[in-house]
Amino acid sequence: MATYPLRVVEKSIEAEDAASLYFDVPQDLKGAFSYRPGQFLTVETENEGEAIARQYSLSSTPGTHQRLRITVKKIEGGVVSPWLVDRASEGDLIEVQIPRGRFFKDINEPTHVVMLAAGSGIAPILSIGRWLLENDAGHKVTLVYGNRTPDTVILADEVENVAEKFADRCVVQHIMSRANGNWDGERGRIDREFVTKHFPEWDDRSDDLPMIFYMCGPEGFMDAAESALQQFGVPLKSIHRESFDMILEDDGDEPGLEVLGADSPGELGATTKIVAVVGGEEYEADWAEGEDILAALLRVDADVPFSCQEGTCSSCISKLTEGNIAVRPGVLQTLRQEDLDEGLTLACLSQPKSKSIRIDFDEI
Template sequence: MMRDQATFEPAASRVTQPKFWGALPARWNSDTDDELVCCHVRQETHDVKSFFFRAPDERAFVFEPGQFITLELEIDGEPINRCYTISSAPTRPHTISITVKRVPGGKVSNWLHDNVVAGSRVRVLGPSGEFTCARHPARKYLFLSAGSGITPLMSMSRAHHELGDDADIVFLHSARTPDDIIFARELDLIASNHANFRTAFVCERVGARTNWPGITGFLSLPLLKLIAPDYLDREIFTCGPAPYMKAVRDLLDEGGFDRKHYHEESFSFETIAEVASQLTTAHVADALATDGELVEGNGFASAPIDTAIDTTYKVTFAKSRREIECGSGEHVLDAAKKAGVRLPSSCTQGMCGTCKVKLVSGEVAMKHAGGIRQREIDQGMVLLCCSKPLSDLVVEK
């Protein structure tokens, strides 16, 4: 039986193409468009997945490689915020991805692995963060990562690759076994396309892959000198577990590296939050007493708050043009959440630094647990989760 040629419509013409084809859409803004749709999930290793998201209204993502987003989730009736580094490159603005390792006992990582599939919707805040090579242009880079700490450095590598920028990059990644190396094939592809992009992998043990031709053991100064003899001339970016980053700092200090060209990021926000949730009140108090000393000047109080008199102050968020009220006995982050102001946060214990912002004017009393460096405090930065107002405030957010 012949079709009526006048009414026949080819299958291709019945497919609705995405609106962004042929034109770059408007920029995605988490302040107004806070929900993303998962469009793809990719298994990277036996315990690592990449989750790709797209804006429902097909907007473009603008960020710097190395930055992170904050997921606002509800798990078992409990609201939980968790930060994950963006693993995709800003050169592909139509989607954004995070790469998550399943952490034993980790509430969020296990929930993501078990529940998020194509079509799932999540609320997202950001992008945020200052750990990015975009703010530190250099002729030569050295990327050092371990485990899931590879994600921000992968975003940077993908960006250089897709821009056709054959920057001189040495990427040295440490993993437990060869089968735990995330993005191994893609890194090999980038290295094959760019003569000045070189990779090296160090595995603690060979695992099931007995024919592993690479290096086994741990990163050391002699090994670093072998792989990157000119490391003293490179801009170094490091991300991984805290013990790994401490080891890197120690060996670089031993080698005489100038720390002005060193940048690091702690990738495991979930681990920080899990640890913080297990601390007793006494432990937190000890941490605050030893690491969160109040300092004079730069908007910080040199004396404790008089909690007997609860004064209400005005907090103005300069960029979003929001104003809230916050009592002198209340943390600014808590007051902001009550007022419906969405801000990046994670551990809420002054440990992770996710809620770090610039204090434009005003004075606060801040007791942190190591989530902010002294040089950042000297520059007027504060952690909203552990800062209480002593005057009206203006925050650069």
């Protein structure tokens, strides 16, 4: 997908292994780079002549911050994150794609939003939480933030500022897994035991408001938290997850999940044509048996967004508007059934089942 060179106008060190980069967006790109809370930017660079793309959540909040900001934690053995944390400087131009992602959806009634973050997972969580509170639609927010030690807390000052500014509607709770004797807060991790212990107080604080949950961080922490929430009867549609280290858990041999076009289910039969809408332009590809939709479009040089091509980064999230497709069950690690019901899919995990399909990478 097309990239744009954005200039780093500020860099702040958030912890020993984390930094925030602020980007200036030229006036003529303001519309393209408008974003929803919880979305991410794809950063592109080269390593030994090979193009590399990585996704980083926006930690800035629409309407609050004038500049785009990503907050990056250095990954041991990584290529892009060490470059951004250690070497990227103010004045640098960095190639990025426009914001994407569907982690956050509008909430239409006053709600108690419980947000669980671990480490750099605070980036999209803080963006969403602050947006909900700033817009004052009657929401209450409980933010639980897990880290190793107090000096590893990313965006610590901003988290506390939000808690103080919205003290009547926001509660922040920190938990440390390796804190020394000077830490007098809760110790441990956000795991099944922790969620089981604290769920009654979250529920009691809701003041009869419906509860929904947002979580971001390592897969293990989110799996444990989700399991605990389900034991209290929280439906999956009320649990929203964003992962930085997901590994697809299906082998591609299981029967695919059916997704129908939002506008038309199409006619079943041998597929002859894939039409994709990207950036307002249309691309066509003939489908080859066994190919996923993303691969077919890349074969004809369609300017589609992608990165991992394995169903773990969500870059190729798109909406089927016409036709019928089968999607690998692993998609449910990223999307929910209600998303599939709306026609949403990941192109890299999908194969067409109707004579033609139309898929839109803009309408997400």
